[in-house]
Amino acid sequence: MSDLGSQRLQGRVALVSGGLRGIGLACVERFLAEGAEVVITDLDAPDSELATSTVERLGQAASYVQANVTKSEDWERARATVAERHGKLHILVNNAGTDLTGPVESLTDGDWRRIMSINVDGVFMGTRAFVPMMAESGKDFKGGASIINVSSIMGLVGMSEVSAYNATKGAVRMFTKGIAVEFAEKKMPIRANSLHPGFVVTPLLAQGFQRWVDSGVAEKAQDLVDMVAGKTPIGRLADPSELASAVYFLASEDSSYMTGAELVVDGGWTAQ
Amino acid sequence: MSKRLEGKVALVTGGTSGIGAGTVERLAAEGAKVIFTGSNEAAAQKLCAATGARFEKHNVTDAAAWGPLIDRILEEHGRLDIAFANAGIEAGDGSVEDITIEAWNNIMGVNLTGAMLTVQHAMRAMARNPDGPTGSIIVNSSMNAHRAMGNFVAYSVSKSAVLALVKSSAVHAGNQKYKIRVNAVLPGVVETAMIKNLIDKSGDPEATRAAYEGLSPMGRMATVEEIAGLVAWLASDEARFSSGSEFTMDGASTAGMNGV
Numbered sequence: 151m152s153d154l155g156s157q158r159l160q161g162r163v164a165l166v167s168g169g170l171r172g173i174g175l176a177c178v179e180r181f182l183a184e185g186a187e188v189v190i191t192d193l194d195a196p197d198s199e200l201a202t203s204t205v206e207r208l209g210q211a212a213s214y215v216q217a218n219v220t221k222s223e224d225w226e227r228a229r230a231t232v233a234e235r236h237g238k239l240h241i242l243v244n245n246a247g248t249d250l251t252g253p254v255e256s257l258t259d260g261d262w263r264r265i266m267s268i269n270v271d272g273v274f275m276g277t278r279a280f281v282p283m284m285a286e287s288g289k290d291f292k293g294g295a296s297i298i299n300v301s302s303i304m305g306l307v308g309m310s311e312v313s314a315y316n317a318t319k320g321a322v323r324m325f326t327k328g329i330a331v332e333f334a335e336k337k338m339p340i341r342a343n344s345l346h347p348g349f350v351v352t353p354l355l356a357q358g359f360q361r362w363v364d365s366g367v368a369e370k371a372q373d374l375v376d377m378v379a380g381k382t383p384i385g386r387l388a389d390p391s392e393l394a395s396a397v398y399f400l401a402s403e404d405s406s407y408m409t410g411a412e413l414v415v416d417g418g419w420t421a422q
Numbered sequence: 423m424s425k426r427l428e429g430k431v432a433l434v435t436g437g438t439s440g441i442g443a444g445t446v447e448r449l450a451a452e453g454a455k456v457i458f459t460g461s462n463e464a465a466a467q468k469l470c471a472a473t474g475a476r477f478e479k480h481n482v483t484d485a486a487a488w489g490p491l492i493d494r495i496l497e498e499h500g501r502l503d504i505a506f507a508n509a510g511i512e513a514g515d516g517s518v519e520d521i522t523i524e525a526w527n528n529i530m531g532v533n534l535t536g537a538m539l540t541v542q543h544a545m546r547a548m549a550r551n552p553d554g555p556t557g558s559i560i561v562n563s564s565m566n567a568h569r570a571m572g573n574f575v576a577y578s579v580s581k582s583a584v585l586a587l588v589k590s591s592a593v594h595a596g597n598q599k600y601k602i603r604v605n606a607v608l609p610g611v612v613e614t615a616m617i618k619n620l621i622d623k624s625g626d627p628e629a630t631r632a633a634y635e636g637l638s639p640m641g642r643m644a645t646v647e648e649i650a651g652l653v654a655w656l657a658s659d660e661a662r663f664s665s666g667s668e669f670t671m672d673g674a675s676t677a678g679m680n681g682v
Contacts, residue, residue, distance in 0.1 A: 396661070
């Protein structure tokens with residue numbers, strides 16, 4: 151059993167980047183189930199089918215702002231929207247991210263800069279945009295405001311032909327520790343922790359597996375799913391809701407002494 | 423308090439004080455049936471009266487008594503879902519130059535062998551649960567697993583060693599296709615009665631308190647309730663995809679450069 155629907159985040163405002171799909175969407179749904187108001191950002195146009203149908207399905211506590219996490223002007227627009235609509239922010243999930251695979255000698259300058267920009271610049275810019283607001287809003291609740299940066303087990307261990315993604319997720323891990331110590335030393339009521347998912351059934355994973363199939367690494371995507379499940383001690387991939395329950399813990403006052411820490415949700419992958 | 427743990431049966435070792443007692447309270451408040459062990463019967467009676475938990479006088483190092491203890495739990499409740507290997511000591515610890523072999527063996531016996539016996543017997547019991555092998559085992563390590571103290575060699579070593587115990591046990595559970603998860607919690611300094619006592623008995627309580635508080639950039643110690651909240655999360659189905667991992671709750675004590 152879980153806390154699902156316990157309304158323990160009532161009165162909180164949350165922002166989730168990359169919130170229309172995968173782990174981001176699962177976090178949005180969990181926050182709403184616990185009584186929070188949620189602002190979703192993603193790349194899709196506000197009048198796109200996905201954005202409109204998602205917001206309509208989620209109801210009045212959810213809203214959407216189109217924002218590219220690599221553009222500081224987009225973050226400024228998101229900040230202004232949150233300020234106008236809610237006047238506060240308690241939970242920030244820097245979730246938007248992309249992947250990149252391939253032999254290191256085959257990666258182009260453009261490939262490298264694109265993933266660094268989305269996965270690292272995006273987390274920095276999101277944090278920078280909202281820290282002043284969260285330093286105020288954090289006074290509202292025990293445990294303060296909470297920043298959750300989505301890293302990966304690939305920010306903890308290396309993998310062949312994943313070097314660029316490894317680099318970005320390692321950067322997110324250490325950026326998070328840096329800001330955690332900074333906020334704590336300055337007595338700012340903001341905690342910051344990194345989330346380290348293992349393999350999760352998301353659109354991003356499906357795309358990545360399809361690329362591997364196209365490049366001849368495997369015959370079909372299901373073979374890759376079976377291979378990963380077989381190498382995971384728990385014996386399967388995660389559902390996005392299983393990451394959302396960890397993010398919910400980090401957002402709730404139960405984690406009030408947790409900052410600068412790593413929450414690993416990987417089915418035992420990195421214990422081996 | 424929500425009832426995330428309704429219907430679950432929990433065992434907490436070293437449950438009569440500190441983090442153990444706080445966890446007994448939290449697990450019971452979330453609906454679990456809790457059995458806790460320890461030696462202080464007076465403290466245990468109070469906790470039983472306050473929480474409805476049941477006390478078993480038992481020393482984690484007593485290997486022969488583990489079987490009968492688990493049998494009694496299974497007879498009464500028919501299952502075991504949660505085990506918190508919490509019992510730990512530091513009495514007699516010292517530097518590597520000074521510690522006696524008796525103190526070393528004593529601390530290793532409780533903190534490491536006691537934790538292994540807890541995981542071993544809990545997993546054997548959980549493997550026999552009526553609805554299949556399911557459960558969550560949590561071992562209380564410490565931030566000292568990664569930042570050793572010069573004057574507490576046995577404690578530091580034991581808390582590091584239990585991390586390998588956790589990982590090996592988690593991988594084993596996976597190999598056996600058990601849905602039994604094993605994780606470690608790594609608290610920072612927690613304001614327990616034991617720490618308060620150390621502060622009061624020091625030559626300069628104010629300075630000692632400030633030193634403990636200063637280990638975290640947050641400038642305070644953890645409360646027992648905060649650590650219990652993490653244990654409860656790991657015990658619940660919310661954490662069903664986490665196994666073999668280390669969960670640090672130390673107010674950024676080990677995220678920065680200060681160490682401990």
